[in-house]
Amino acid sequence: MKKFLLLAVMSLSLFANDIIIKESHCSVNKTVQHIKNIVAKKGLHVFAIINHSGNAKAVNMKLNESKMVIFGNPKLGTALMQQDMSVGLDLPLRILVFRDTDGKVKMAYRDGSWLANHHLLNAAQKIMKMNNAMDKITTKAGQCKKD
Numbered sequence: 001m002k003k004f005l006l007l008a009v010m011s012l013s014l015f016a017n018d019i020i021i022k023e024s025h026c027s028v029n030k031t032v033q034h035i036k037n038i039v040a041k042k043g044l045h046v047f048a049i050i051n052h053s054g055n056a057k058a059v060n061m062k063l064n065e066s067k068m069v070i071f072g073n074p075k076l077g078t079a080l081m082q083q084d085m086s087v088g089l090d091l092p093l094r095i096l097v098f099r100d101t102d103g104k105v106k107m108a109y110r111d112g113s114w115l116a117n118h119h120l121l122n123a124a125q126k127i128m129k130m131n132n133a134m135d136k137i138t139t140k141a142g143q144c145k146k147d
Contacts, residue, residue: 018110018111018113018114018117019108019109019110019111020108020109020110020111020134020135020138021106021107021108022106022107022108022138022139022142023104023105023106023107023142024097024105024106024107024141024142024144025105025142025143025144026105026141026142026143026144027105027144028065028066028067028097028098028099028105029067030144031097031105031107031141031142032049032067032069032097034140034141034142034143035069035071035095035097035107035137035138035141036049036069036071038137038140038141039069039071039137042133042137043073044071044072044073045071045072045073045074046069046070046071047070047071047072047092048068048070049067049068049069049070050067050068050070051066051067052066052067052068052098053065053066053067064098064099064100064101065098065099066096066097066098066099067096067097067098068094068095068096068097069094069095069097070092070093070094071092071093071094071095072091072092072093076126076130077091077092079123079126080115080119080121080123080126083119083120083121083122083123084119084120084121086119087115087119087121090110090114090115090118090119093109093130093134094109095107095108095109095134095137095138095141096108096109105142107138107141107142109134109138111131112127112128112130112131112134113127113131115127115130
Protein backbone atom coordinates (compact mmCIF):
# COMPACT_ATOMS: atom_id res chain seq x y z
CA MET A 1 0.00 0.00 0.00
CA LYS A 2 2.87 2.37 0.83
CA LYS A 3 4.46 1.73 -2.57
CA PHE A 4 1.18 2.49 -4.29
CA LEU A 5 0.78 5.77 -2.41
CA LEU A 6 4.36 6.74 -3.18
CA LEU A 7 3.84 6.02 -6.88
CA ALA A 8 0.59 8.01 -6.90
CA VAL A 9 2.22 11.02 -5.20
CA MET A 10 5.23 10.87 -7.53
CA SER A 11 2.98 10.68 -10.58
CA LEU A 12 1.02 13.70 -9.45
CA SER A 13 4.15 15.71 -8.72
CA LEU A 14 5.65 14.85 -12.12
CA PHE A 15 2.46 15.87 -13.89
CA ALA A 16 2.02 19.01 -11.80
CA ASN A 17 4.29 21.00 -14.08
CA ASP A 18 2.29 19.86 -17.13
CA ILE A 19 5.42 18.75 -18.98
CA ILE A 20 5.23 15.39 -20.68
CA ILE A 21 8.52 13.61 -21.39
CA LYS A 22 8.79 10.58 -23.64
CA GLU A 23 11.77 8.56 -24.74
CA SER A 24 12.70 8.37 -28.41
CA HIS A 25 14.40 5.32 -29.87
CA CYS A 26 16.01 7.49 -32.55
CA SER A 27 18.82 10.04 -32.56
CA VAL A 28 17.98 13.67 -31.88
CA ASN A 29 18.30 14.53 -35.60
CA LYS A 30 16.19 11.58 -36.73
CA THR A 31 13.51 12.36 -34.14
CA VAL A 32 13.38 15.99 -35.27
CA GLN A 33 13.09 14.87 -38.89
CA HIS A 34 10.28 12.49 -37.97
CA ILE A 35 8.42 15.29 -36.16
CA LYS A 36 8.81 17.58 -39.19
CA ASN A 37 7.50 14.87 -41.55
CA ILE A 38 4.55 13.94 -39.33
CA VAL A 39 3.57 17.57 -38.76
CA ALA A 40 3.73 18.31 -42.51
CA LYS A 41 1.55 15.27 -43.30
CA LYS A 42 -1.02 16.57 -40.80
CA GLY A 43 -1.15 19.87 -42.68
CA LEU A 44 0.56 21.81 -39.90
CA HIS A 45 3.33 24.31 -40.45
CA VAL A 46 6.88 24.03 -39.06
CA PHE A 47 7.85 27.59 -38.16
CA ALA A 48 11.38 26.95 -36.90
CA ILE A 49 13.93 24.50 -35.58
CA ILE A 50 16.09 25.92 -32.82
CA ASN A 51 19.42 24.18 -32.31
CA HIS A 52 20.11 24.84 -28.61
CA SER A 53 23.31 22.80 -28.53
CA GLY A 54 24.53 24.45 -31.72
CA ASN A 55 23.89 27.87 -30.21
CA ALA A 56 25.79 26.86 -27.07
CA LYS A 57 28.73 25.70 -29.19
CA ALA A 58 28.74 29.08 -30.99
CA VAL A 59 29.54 30.77 -27.66
CA ASN A 60 32.09 28.11 -26.62
CA MET A 61 29.79 26.36 -24.17
CA LYS A 62 28.79 22.71 -23.95
CA LEU A 63 25.25 21.46 -23.95
CA ASN A 64 23.89 18.00 -24.65
CA GLU A 65 22.40 17.69 -28.09
CA SER A 66 19.10 19.60 -28.04
CA LYS A 67 16.72 20.93 -30.69
CA MET A 68 13.32 22.58 -30.44
CA VAL A 69 10.71 22.03 -33.16
CA ILE A 70 8.21 24.92 -33.29
CA PHE A 71 5.05 24.21 -35.30
CA GLY A 72 1.36 24.75 -35.35
CA ASN A 73 -1.93 25.33 -37.02
CA PRO A 74 -2.59 29.06 -37.51
CA LYS A 75 -6.35 28.39 -37.66
CA LEU A 76 -6.39 26.78 -34.22
CA GLY A 77 -3.91 29.25 -32.75
CA THR A 78 -5.90 32.21 -34.03
CA ALA A 79 -9.12 30.80 -32.54
CA LEU A 80 -7.42 30.47 -29.14
CA MET A 81 -5.88 33.95 -29.38
CA GLN A 82 -9.30 35.41 -30.22
CA GLN A 83 -10.38 34.21 -26.77
CA ASP A 84 -7.26 35.44 -24.94
CA MET A 85 -4.52 37.28 -26.82
CA SER A 86 -1.92 36.36 -24.18
CA VAL A 87 -2.11 32.70 -25.30
CA GLY A 88 0.14 33.92 -28.14
CA LEU A 89 2.99 33.84 -25.61
CA ASP A 90 2.68 30.06 -25.52
CA LEU A 91 1.97 29.36 -29.17
CA PRO A 92 2.96 27.96 -31.57
CA LEU A 93 3.37 24.48 -30.17
CA ARG A 94 6.84 23.12 -29.52
CA ILE A 95 8.57 19.86 -28.85
CA LEU A 96 12.03 19.81 -27.29
CA VAL A 97 14.15 16.88 -28.45
CA PHE A 98 17.27 16.32 -26.37
CA ARG A 99 19.87 13.82 -25.23
CA ASP A 100 19.75 13.48 -21.44
CA THR A 101 22.69 12.96 -19.09
CA ASP A 102 22.31 9.16 -19.47
CA GLY A 103 22.60 9.44 -23.26
CA LYS A 104 18.91 8.70 -23.91
CA VAL A 105 17.00 10.81 -26.40
CA LYS A 106 13.87 12.39 -24.97
CA MET A 107 11.00 14.50 -26.27
CA ALA A 108 9.36 17.04 -23.99
CA TYR A 109 6.24 19.14 -24.49
CA ARG A 110 3.60 20.87 -22.42
CA ASP A 111 0.25 19.25 -21.83
CA GLY A 112 -2.47 21.39 -23.42
CA SER A 113 -4.19 21.77 -20.06
CA TRP A 114 -1.37 24.19 -19.20
CA LEU A 115 -2.81 26.61 -21.77
CA ALA A 116 -6.30 26.24 -20.35
CA ASN A 117 -5.05 26.71 -16.78
CA HIS A 118 -2.95 29.81 -17.54
CA HIS A 119 -5.20 31.63 -20.01
CA LEU A 120 -8.86 32.59 -20.20
CA LEU A 121 -9.91 29.87 -22.58
CA ASN A 122 -13.13 28.02 -23.12
CA ALA A 123 -11.71 25.39 -25.43
CA ALA A 124 -11.86 21.98 -23.79
CA GLN A 125 -12.38 20.14 -27.10
CA LYS A 126 -9.56 22.04 -28.82
CA ILE A 127 -7.20 21.32 -25.89
CA MET A 128 -8.15 17.62 -25.96
CA LYS A 129 -7.55 17.52 -29.74
CA MET A 130 -4.18 19.24 -29.24
CA ASN A 131 -3.18 16.74 -26.52
CA ASN A 132 -4.16 13.78 -28.70
CA ALA A 133 -2.18 15.17 -31.63
CA MET A 134 0.93 15.83 -29.51
CA ASP A 135 0.76 12.32 -28.07
CA LYS A 136 0.45 10.73 -31.51
CA ILE A 137 3.19 12.92 -33.03
CA THR A 138 5.71 12.13 -30.29
CA THR A 139 4.83 8.44 -30.10
CA LYS A 140 5.33 8.01 -33.84
CA ALA A 141 8.40 10.29 -34.01
CA GLY A 142 10.25 8.22 -31.40
CA GLN A 143 9.95 4.94 -33.28
CA CYS A 144 13.14 3.73 -34.96
CA LYS A 145 14.57 0.32 -35.68
CA LYS A 146 18.23 1.36 -35.74
CA ASP A 147 19.69 4.82 -35.97
